[in-house]
Amino acid sequence: MLSKKQLGEIKQLQLACEQEEAIHLKLNWDMLELRNDQELTDFFHYENEKLVGFLGMYSFGNKVEVCGMVHPHYRRKGIFTRLLKEALAEIKKQEVEVVLLNAPANSYSAQCFLRTVPCQLSFSEYQMKWTEIDLGNEQQIVIRKSTDNDLETEIQLDVECFGFKEEEARNHSKRIRKENTQSYYIIEEDQQPVGKIRVQHLNGEAWIYGFAIFQKYQGKGIGRKALKRIIREQHALGYPIFLEVETENENALKLYQSCGFKTVDGQDYYQLN
Structure with a gap:
């Protein structure tokens, strides 16, 4: 250390x-x-x-x-x-x-x-901060704390939504679970796990990471309801709320912007040849 x-x-x-x-x-x-x-x-x-x-x-x-x-x-x-x-x-x-x-x-x-x-630009990402807006009426959504039994679901979400190989996703999950600053949640629909999201508290800020919904459940408003629930909870606790998104991920970017997130910074990633 x-x-x-x-x-x-x-x-x-x-x-x-x-x-x-x-x-x-x-x-x-x-x-x-x-x-x-x-x-x-x-x-x-x-x-x-x-x-x-x-x-x-x-x-x-x-x-x-x-x-x-x-x-x-x-x-x-x-x-x-x-x-x-x-x-x-x-x-x-x-x-x-x-x-x-x-x-x-x-x-x-x-x-x-x-x-x-010798490198070339691989991708860029925005770092976004939530600005308080009217999120409308809260809609019913089940979000519960993740347990050890949810590990395989989280791994498959990382594989399907973030392009991880299965073993990479497994190792990544084990590593981040050692961090005591993060809370892990499973999103459910009809009593079935359909997505995940985690929140990290660091330096008085709340950062949203690993937000993913299985593809067959996307486009149904589940992700929007889950995101709004997390925003409400973290805002009620007094945290400024941040997240990161790739600049080319138009669907996610539109979702975040519509929920009140605004770009405050940017990062570029160059792949070494």
Whole structure:
């Protein structure tokens, strides 16, 4: 696990980089705070005992996302290139099919660096925040806490809706269930599990993740009713509510916008060749 000192240094460096360019770095703090001592996932560069460069690797099945930063006063010295080289050497030891470099969409320094790397844009996503609107009358929908017996249903939803391979989905589910900041829910229709959704509370915010409905139940309004229920509950608890969606996912984007979500940031993902 990363020490409190290391986590504090990363946070301080993140703030310096974000303030410099008015950006948001996606460092997956829920994963940073639960690192496994058996895996090499984080890479540091210090100068005069000050952390000035950091890179983190985040595994999702056979895919690894990479995100990092260098202090504005220490750029153009090859620091991030060295950190990335170290990370890629570690990735080569693993069964990884896809390496994605994550960068804030409006980061000039990231765009400059990416032009020096053999990669291509894979996809982009919006980070959206809920703005209070009238959600209409609450409609009947059954949403219950997930149990161990629901694991196979959740895996099949990840396979069908998110393109996971079954073993990847199984490993992913086991990993995220170690995080104590998340709540897992099953959506039911006629006493049958038809979807899932999870909510993470982090830094005083509620983030909606893993929202999926089996394809044969889509288009029936089930997802809309479930989303509105979660929004109402989290809003009543006083949380600002966020979610992420791929920019090309028009159906999901329209749903979120109609329920009051507005884009506040963007992230780009470049696949390393």
